[in-house]
Amino acid sequence: MIRDILQQIRNEVENWLLSQSVVSPDVVLERAASPEFGEFSINSAMRYAKKLGRNPLEFADELASFLQDKAIDGLGRVESVKPGFVNFYLSSVAKRQHVEDIIEVGSAFGSNKLHQGEKWVVEHTSPNPNKAMHIGHLRINLIGMGIVRLMKASGAEVVSDGLYNDRGISIAKVMYGYLAHSKKDSEIPTDVTYWSKHKDQWFTPAEKEMKPDHFVSECYVWGEKDFSSDHEIEKTVRKMVVDWESNHEETWQLWKLVLQYAYEGNERVLRRLGSHWDKIWYEHEHYQGGKQYVEEGLNKGVFKRLEDGAVITKLEDKYGLTDTVVLKNDGTSLYLTQDIALTDLKKKTYGADKLIWVVGPEQTLHMKQLFSVCEQLGIGKVSDFTHVSYGNVGLKSAEGRVAKMSSRDGTVILADNVIDEVKGTIINRFLKEGRGENSSSGDLAEKLALTAVKFGFLKMDKMQNIAFDVEQSVDVHGDSGLYVMYSYVRTQSILRKAGAYGAGQTAANSESGAEAQLLRSLLYYESVVVKSVEELSVHHIAQYLLELSSEFNAWYAKETILDGSEAQGFKLALVEAVGIIIQNGLNLLGIETVDEM
């Protein structure tokens, strides 16, 4: 296996560096910049020559001949070159063997053991139950699920969890908006008690032919508007929160109803995306639990009570963060207070080694504070906790500026709608090609739309702010998931046509040309996955798949694969290997392959 050959090279280089009295050498074996520099290269000579007072190129020469003499199986040529790189060329036997390895390992190819035996809890998405999921939530969800899949692919046991902030003023606004604006007759009183006895006098989402989460969003917008424009209504809404806290029966009924709509809607979108939570936390179940941790902190002496009754913690000296309040002066808890309770709950429930939060950049400070406080309380170490942040999703306007989405201006783009639009263009294409509209083409269009949308978000670095362009999102050409999928479909189509084949002995053009390029690209998939795991970002995989597809298509254009020649067997094996890697890569992105399109 390529992996083993590389590991052997690393070991030998390390030994050699040690023998040259380099202290704890760090051997970086990287992909060579271009085929003229071989397949892999090492920069150790340049890194360490100066410290030893050596000439880098001579140092590299010695390293190269040392390795050449080791005659590592599978390693063809080793050469040292200009500034001091040592370049490696694998033997053609090894490269051909790699194709067969890929086929043999199949769907498991690319997975590794980097986090074998570890237990991770990954919290992500956590949509507000007062709003339908928009493209910002979509991005978090895709990033979060990407991390879940990466960790699983590297051997960890992963719990994917989400949190519903299901109490407080925003939910009360939804409740009020519903009561005041979803009644079938405007004469009906806006009153919880009346509602509880005459529920059928209010519209359901189905009666208004709305998706339930969109319905809830609408109620929220109404509630928010009334709340901020009318003091009486503001009081009523605030009272709803108080009533809810004192377990007022009718208020709870209303609360449950609007949340049920919200959850139904959100979960429909998540199902559509193929996303999944193993565990959902509901704020109302643990929000009061935080106070006991505050007591504990006071007893331990890590928290301090101020004169007005608020409790603070000092984070400046030890953590370099701004000090913060952990309990309000009226004795009620803050978001931070609840998060402490939830973090401990997560650690205890799952015995988690590591916890990840995929949460927006605006919460960076809050997250750091939470981690520090948890350490102060002995819940866990700061190093056990990771906040995965990401860039915002803005909208690109016609003038080329990037604007924030705003529900007030009606510029929020919902996740559902984007997928539907892309699906629409795909269906139009089917119709134009005379493929007709039936259930199987609808199903295919759905899968392809998801491919395009998911890939579009996942191909970028997660920290990059996105300027979302509606027109471009619908464009299914170029650097897109559909390009990759099309390449996959080509591989399957060829294999179908070929039927059973034997790989044969001939490797036709493995030293130069398009076939060599393709063969070379196949060598890097495993290390791309490793890099993705290390950086918790699947975008490297997406970028790699674009490159692999491009090389496959270039080869395909030049070469007739089913030419009946001696080389056909190996070419088919190559096609199969490319198909396997595309499929495995897309699966890590959460994209299901199709066999025809």
Add this chain to the structure above:
RNA sequence: GCCCUCGUAGUUCAAUGGAUAGAACAGCACACUCCUAACGUGCUAAUGUAGGUUCGAUUCCUACCGAGGGCACCA
């Protein structure tokens, strides 16, 4: 004021401190009797500014400019 993230072709995005900064879209020029043209080939075009560290900087450091976010009782 302080802290964090970001700044790459006209546009949208790539590039573990490495070799000639890669794609795609748009534009221009090709290519279709052949395994799916949702494809392929070629051309034009970019590292915000000024310093520093380094054999070597888009990447690290400093200052400035620009965009976004945050800074104790909001979530």
